[in-house]
Amino acid sequence: xxxxxxxxxxxxxxxxxxxxxxxxxxxxxxxxxxxxxxxxxxxxxxxxxxxxxxxxxxxxxxxxxxxxxxxxxxxxxxxxxxxxxxxxxxxxxxxxxxxxxxxxxxxxxxxxxxxxxxxxxxxxxxxxxxxxxxxxxxxxxxxxxxxxxxxxxxxxxxxxxxxxxxxxxxxxxxxxxxxxxxxxxxxxxxxxxxxxxxxxxxxxxxxxxxxxxxxxxxxxxxxxxxxxxxxxxxxxxxxxxxxxxx
Ligand code: SF4
Ligand code: SF4
Ligand code: FES
Numbered sequence: 001x002x003x004x005x006x007x008x009x010x011x012x013x014x015x016x017x018x019x020x021x022x023x024x025x026x027x028x029x030x031x032x033x034x035x036x037x038x039x040x041x042x043x044x045x046x047x048x049x050x051x052x053x054x055x056x057x058x059x060x061x062x063x064x065x066x067x068x069x070x071x072x073x074x075x076x077x078x079x080x081x082x083x084x085x086x087x088x089x090x091x092x093x094x095x096x097x098x099x100x101x102x103x104x105x106x107x108x109x110x111x112x113x114x115x116x117x118x119x120x121x122x123x124x125x126x127x128x129x130x131x132x133x134x135x136x137x138x139x140x141x142x143x144x145x146x147x148x149x150x151x152x153x154x155x156x157x158x159x160x161x162x163x164x165x166x167x168x169x170x171x172x173x174x175x176x177x178x179x180x181x182x183x184x185x186x187x188x189x190x191x192x193x194x195x196x197x198x199x200x201x202x203x204x205x206x207x208x209x210x211x212x213x214x215x216x217x218x219x220x221x222x223x224x225x226x227x228x229x230x231x232x233x234x235x236x237x238x239x240x241x242x243x244x245x246x
Pocket of ligand 1: 116
């Protein structure tokens, strides 16, 4: 039985709960009897599904958080974030002649030019991302910088909720990262060569044989496979049979 700790009061979606301290909001509410079918995914702060807004009783500031990461506090008044539609443009886009990827992102999302630099998106981001900063970089054509700044975005959408300029920041950042990766980063020739080599007929023959193997034989083969020793210095070990190495 888990330690209950002191009991505190919070309001979730209009309903009052007495919950144990020292829990995340998600765990505390589940212990209190709620069951989340939607609005919760990874439970580890990665998927961005569990965004909430909350105020502490008597305080003016509106906070945001991920329910699976935020610890409960006495007097929290919590609103789960509903799904709300945002502008999302297709990313399989090819810049036109004389059109840079950076120009294309701004063409797809011209509202970034209307950012009034209020800072509300940066203040609310539960991942601590300088959202206003990356919007500014996109305006200036710095997709590399915007990609780095927004890299840990979990797409919780909190920043877009209160943007007075109606910018869908996470989708703008996604477009910036994808277009930068596709068009601005030098192509990795060695990777292209490795992919070509994957088409070799002898590799296909091996895969086909594995696909049709009896599961017990496959398991045996897996257990008897040659393994890299745990203490092998990185990048030094090679298997005895190197015929299929790419
Ligand atoms: S909330 Fe919107 S207008 Fe305000 S800084 Fe962020 S992107 Fe700009
Ligand atoms: S940038 Fe926006 S969508 Fe991404 S984590 Fe921050 S608040 Fe969520
Ligand atoms: S459940 Fe995925 S971030 Fe909280």
